[in-house]
Amino acid sequence: MSELFWIFISSMVINNFTLTYFLGICPFLGVSTKIDIAIRLGIANTFVLIITSLSVTLLNSVILPHAPYLRLISFILVIACAVQFVEMVIRKLSPALFRALGIFLPLITTNCAILALALFQTNRGYGLLEGIVFAVGSGAGLTLALVLMAGIREEAELSDIPAVLRGTAMNLLIAGILSLAFMGFAGLFSGS
Amino acid sequence: MSESSATSVHEAPPVKSWVLVFTLTLLGLISGLCIVGAFQLTLPTITSNKAKALRAAVFEVVPGAKQMQPMVWDGSALAAAAKDVVGSTIYASYDSAGVFMGYAIPAEGPGFQDNIRLIYGYLPGTKRIVGMKVLESRETPGLGDKIYKDDKFVGEFRDLAVEPQVVVVKGHGADPNQVDAITGATISSKSVVKIVNAGNESWLPRLPAPGQEPPPPGKGGL
Amino acid sequence: MATGKDTSQLYEEFVKGIWKENPVFVIVLGMCPTLAVTNSAINGVAMAAATMFVLVGSSLLISLLRNWIPNQVRISAYIVVIATFVTVVDFSLEAIAPKVHRELGAFIALIVVNCIIMGRAEAFAAKNTPMRSLLDALGMGLGFTLALLLMGSVREILGNGSLFGINLLGPHFEPWVIMILPPGGFIMLGVWLLVFAAFKERKQKKRLEAERRAA
Numbered sequence: 001m002s003e004l005f006w007i008f009i010s011s012m013v014i015n016n017f018t019l020t021y022f023l024g025i026c027p028f029l030g031v032s033t034k035i036d037i038a039i040r041l042g043i044a045n046t047f048v049l050i051i052t053s054l055s056v057t058l059l060n061s062v063i064l065p066h067a068p069y070l071r072l073i074s075f076i077l078v079i080a081c082a083v084q085f086v087e088m089v090i091r092k093l094s095p096a097l098f099r100a101l102g103i104f105l106p107l108i109t110t111n112c113a114i115l116a117l118a119l120f121q122t123n124r125g126y127g128l129l130e131g132i133v134f135a136v137g138s139g140a141g142l143t144l145a146l147v148l149m150a151g152i153r154e155e156a157e158l159s160d161i162p163a164v165l166r167g168t169a170m171n172l173l174i175a176g177i178l179s180l181a182f183m184g185f186a187g188l189f190s191g192s
Numbered sequence: 193m194s195e196s197s198a199t200s201v202h203e204a205p206p207v208k209s210w211v212l213v214f215t216l217t218l219l220g221l222i223s224g225l226c227i228v229g230a231f232q233l234t235l236p237t238i239t240s241n242k243a244k245a246l247r248a249a250v251f252e253v254v255p256g257a258k259q260m261q262p263m264v265w266d267g268s269a270l271a272a273a274a275k276d277v278v279g280s281t282i283y284a285s286y287d288s289a290g291v292f293m294g295y296a297i298p299a300e301g302p303g304f305q306d307n308i309r310l311i312y313g314y315l316p317g318t319k320r321i322v323g324m325k326v327l328e329s330r331e332t333p334g335l336g337d338k339i340y341k342d343d344k345f346v347g348e349f350r351d352l353a354v355e356p357q358v359v360v361v362k363g364h365g366a367d368p369n370q371v372d373a374i375t376g377a378t379i380s381s382k383s384v385v386k387i388v389n390a391g392n393e394s395w396l397p398r399l400p401a402p403g404q405e406p407p408p409p410g411k412g413g414l
Numbered sequence: 415m416a417t418g419k420d421t422s423q424l425y426e427e428f429v430k431g432i433w434k435e436n437p438v439f440v441i442v443l444g445m446c447p448t449l450a451v452t453n454s455a456i457n458g459v460a461m462a463a464a465t466m467f468v469l470v471g472s473s474l475l476i477s478l479l480r481n482w483i484p485n486q487v488r489i490s491a492y493i494v495v496i497a498t499f500v501t502v503v504d505f506s507l508e509a510i511a512p513k514v515h516r517e518l519g520a521f522i523a524l525i526v527v528n529c530i531i532m533g534r535a536e537a538f539a540a541k542n543t544p545m546r547s548l549l550d551a552l553g554m555g556l557g558f559t560l561a562l563l564l565m566g567s568v569r570e571i572l573g574n575g576s577l578f579g580i581n582l583l584g585p586h587f588e589p590w591v592i593m594i595l596p597p598g599g600f601i602m603l604g605v606w607l608l609v610f611a612a613f614k615e616r617k618q619k620k621r622l623e624a625e626r627r628a629a
Binding site for chain 3: 019020021025029030069073077080110112114115116163165167168169173176177179
Binding site: 211212215216219220223226227230231233234237238241242245328332335 | 482487491508509510512
């Protein structure tokens with residue numbers, strides 16, 4: 001049980017996908033200055049992550065032992081399908097959310113975080129349950145990073161920032177400080 | 193063919209679905225062939241690189257070793273591993289004359305930042321660890337990475353008693369089973385020792401009694 | 415065969431990717447690898463080389479096939495092409511330079527989702543001749559290499575006192591370890607973008623000044 005807890009906490013906070021592994025930067029920097037959109041994008045990402053994790057477990061145990069060289073191409077195709085699927089589900093369940101997320105939904109396919117999850121899960125040999133916990137944890141981490149960033153940017157809009165600094169440069173510096181703060185989590189639970 | 197046309201080239205009438213399927217299938221087949229081809233071409237080099245790196249690591253942690261034989265635990269006994277067995281493996285090492293030199297035991301576990309993978313050499317006769325090499329780690333550069341960069345720390349593992357277990361101490365430890373922690377990297381040091389202890393816990397009970405070591409590899413060994 | 419105007423246009427295709435439309439600093443694509451593998455100069459260069467190979471190869475191939483790939487399945491087709499190239503690069507790197515392969519780790523496979531490659535395929539290679547696509551890809555690839563080199567060198571010098579492994583600053587330099595850690599990546603890229611933005615602003619000011627004086 002504690003192994004699963006470690007996987008969850010590690011992927012969400014200690015080795016946060018965005019702030020430690022530099023995954024999912026495009027939505028992180030580009031997406032929104034609104035906290036509620038950040039939350040929804042994070043949740044959509046988490047869905048895709050979970051579906052990907054399940055598919056990857058299946059692929060790894062059934063098909064890939066016979067053809068390990070097809071790993072990358074099958075992963076990316078599975079991710080493309082998972083994103084299509086989530087897109088259809090969201091369109092059915094909440095057309096308003098679908099409109100709000102707009103172009104960012106198909107962009108989840110090229111979100112490095114999803115493919116990275118598939119690769120990390122394979123390299124670390126996670127089973128079904130561990131994979132799901134990993135997906136939920138990293139999804140939560142992505143959402144956390146997105147929401148923090150959106151919140152800070154909402155505040156920054158009202159502040160007096162030099163024009164040359166505005167935009168991506170400022171967001172990166174903010175991200176750097178966030179990443180620095182998250183480094184404080186390293187070593188959590190490992191001292192004993 | 194207009195060179196700079198930015199308008200879509202695809203203003204043709206709607207494409208039949210069999211064309212879509214055919215194109216994708218053809219593309220998939222060609223892609224598959226390329227991937228398989230590249231795989232077959234590079235496989236021998238990759239396998240031999242990996243084997244070379246493993247040999248180098250084993251010979252480093254068991255001083256004097258010149259040959260090795262992978263051993264696999266099948267649930268009740270330690271048996272010589274066939275060529276392509278995957279699973280928990282340790283390596284029995286011998287010198288060039290075939291005299292048993294020690295076991296190289298790989299182990300893995302969480303460190304400060306991420307998992308640490310290492311291999312250490314163990315002499316069942318004297319019950320001592322005779323070498324340790326970190327294979328993979330992502331510890332903090334400048335601090336945690338001293339677990340492989342600091343000669344003093346690595347040197348602690350060249351003659352380390354394992355009973356009752358290996359212990360980390362701050363400052364200088366005098367007992368034979370104590371390892372001095374790296375200043376500023378206590379957690380990384382503790383992690384390494386924890387990994388070694390866990391390795392001992394799983395493997396030491398499985399080892400045959402001293403004097404009953406497995407024979408050196410014959411012609412087909414490594 | 416090409417007229418003078420044609421040649422200069424082709425040259426323009428090639429050069430734009432290096433500076434004016436640098437994929438990292440100007441178009442702001444491909445951030446994930448730029449941040450992740452630039453903790454040393456050699457890692458950055460190796461990643462850039464691998465990415466350039468995939469970029470040039472897939473742009474060229476997609477441009478050659480652009481009239482045969484039906485519109486509806488073009489994204490899937492691009493993905494297949496790019497993923498094939500990346501898989502080949504992954505195997506080749508593992509065979510040729512295992513140490514570099516281990517350092518870059520999963521990020522080689524992540525070249526597949528590098529927005530630069532898909533972006534150029536969709537925006538350029540699908541609509542232009544192979545010659546122009548090749549030049550565009552080469553230019554973008556060089557621009558990417560430049561970006562990774564700038565990032566990697568500064569991070570390595572400040573964070574380790576060395577460049578390409580050669581110790582530059584001597585034993586008394588206390589390295590700014592933060593630069594080779596994740597926060598350093600973010601901050602470094604932010605600073606470079608700031609530098610580029612400052613240059614752009616200065617150029618624009620000069621232009622406005624000149625226009626005002628001419629008016």
